[in-house]
Every structure is written in C-alpha cells, then in structure tokens.
Amino acid sequence: MPTYSEAAPEARLPLVAPRMAWSAIFAGVAIALAVELMFALLGASIGLSLIDPVSGDSASAGGLGLGSLIWWGLSTIVALAAGAYASVRAAGVARPFDGAIHGLAIWGVTLLLTVYLLTSAIGGLVGGAARAVGGLAGAAGSSVSAVAPAVAQAAGVDQNDVNDQVSALIKPAPVNPASMTREESRKAIIAKMPALARGGDEGRDAENRIADIIAAQDNVTHDVALTRVEQAKQRFLTAKHDTIVTAKSAASQGASIAAGTSFTAFLVLLLGAGAAAAAGQVASRRRETF
Secondary structure, eight states: OOOOOOOOHHHHSOOOOOSOOHHHHHHHHHHHHHHHHHHHHHHHHHHHHTOOTTTOOOOOHHHHHHHHHHHHHHHHHHHHHHHHHHHHHHHTOOOHHHHHHHHHHHHHHHHHHHHHHHHHHHHHHHHHHHHHHHHHHHHHHHOHHHHHHHHHHHTTOOHHHHHHHHHHHHSOOOSSGGGOOHHHHHHHHHHHHHHHHHOHHHHHHHHHHHHHHHHHHHTOOHHHHHHHHHHHHHHHHHHHHHHHHHHHHHHHHHHHHHHHHHHHHHHHHHHHHHHHHHHHHHHHHTOOOO
8 A cells, every 4th residue: 555755844834924014014004095185185176166256155164174074084094994904905914913903003104104294294385484584584674775665555654654753753743732733743642652551650641741732732621631531541451452352262262173173183093093903803804715
C-alpha cells in the first residue's frame, strides 16, 4: 500500500493577515475625503439653490446655518463609514476588533489631515491679509498728504471743515462769549467736548463754559443754557450705555453660539468615530473565505 509523506508543517499553518494594513487605511482615508468632498459640493448646490435675491423669497441665515451643520455631520459620518468599510474589506481583516481599529485609524488620519488642510488654508489667507495691510500702511506713510483729502471726503468730512479746525487750534476763539461769532462759538464748544466727557472738575468747568457760550449766542439765561447742556450730556451717556449693553449682549450671544458649535462638532466627530469603528467591524464579519 503506497504511503504518502505528510505535508510540511509550514503548509498547514493558516495565513494570517497583518493586524494593521496601512495601505488599506490610506486608501480608506482617500475614499472618505472624496465622499465628504462630493457631499460638500452637493450641499453647496442645494444651499445656493435656496437663495433667490431677486424675489427675496430665500431661506433665513439661521435656517441655512443649521441645515449646513446637519448636512456636514451626516456627510462626515457617511464618508467615514464608507472609507472604513472599503478599507477593511480590501485588507481582508478577519477579527472584528481589528476591523474597529482600522476604522478608528481612518477616522484619526482623516481628521488630522482635514485639520491640517484647513489650518494651512487659513494661515495662507491670514498671511496674505497681513502682507496687504503692511503694504497699505507703507503706502499711507509715504503719501499722507495725497491720501488725506480723499479719506476726508470718503468719511463725509469737508476739507474746509478740517482747515477750520486747524485754524481754530492755531488762533483761539475770543474769551468773551458775547464777542464770538457763530463759527467761533461752535469751535469753542467742540474744543470743550473732550473735557466734558472726562467729567470731574474739568468736566464741570467745561460744562459752565459751554453754557456761557450758548447763553450768549442764543440770548438765554445761564441756567437755561446749562439745562440744555445737561440734557445733551444725558442723551450722550444714555446712548453710550446702550451701546455698551448691546456690545456685551452680542459678545455673550457670540460666545454661546461658539460653545454650541464646538460641542456639536465634538458630537459629530464622536459619532464619526463610532460609525467608522462599526463599519470596520461589519466589514470584518463579512470577509469572504476562499
């Protein structure tokens, strides 16, 4: 009876794939980025189609922002899941745990690469803006005399008014308010406004001086003029207070929006990691045997 030699021990050993297939991981990253880019373009086309500047019948800015955030979250999760599933199937990973690790690796590399690309783009924009500002500053420093009239005109300030203010600084108005012209009284009041805003003893002196000028120009008593000055000062302080309150409210609202956006981004990234790991596990269980 013929005998057959047993096969070599090495031939009976099962072929085990490497625990980490980096070539497949980078392929999954490429697939994830490509899918996310396609979803971003599709979302941009949908969002732009909702804007109709002619009729004015467009979605609100808040609605578009919320829709964009939801679309970004869903597209990120789908892209990471697709990249992880394709990577694990291509690598032939048999263990569910290894499939999950491959999915998490794809999630991490995709996240780091995306952050790098965004920060590089933003850094380039900031650098370009800084260079532009530096160039403008140099040009302004070398041609102040040529730029000043244009700036004054753009700001709604007549060049003659600027010249009058300079003349008022060089030639003081008369001390006696009764001998002042209307233009001289206006310049004198303007000159006292900074001291009035600072308050204190200097502010009270400026207030009385302005009241004297108004009384002389409008032929009213000092008390009536002082009442006018007080009313104007109160209106100014009220407007200043309202501006500060509005600024604080806007800053608080902006901080709340930034905090909510950051937390939403954290949740999206967490769900993306879970989707990538789950897709890797599913792909490993569906590994074909030959």
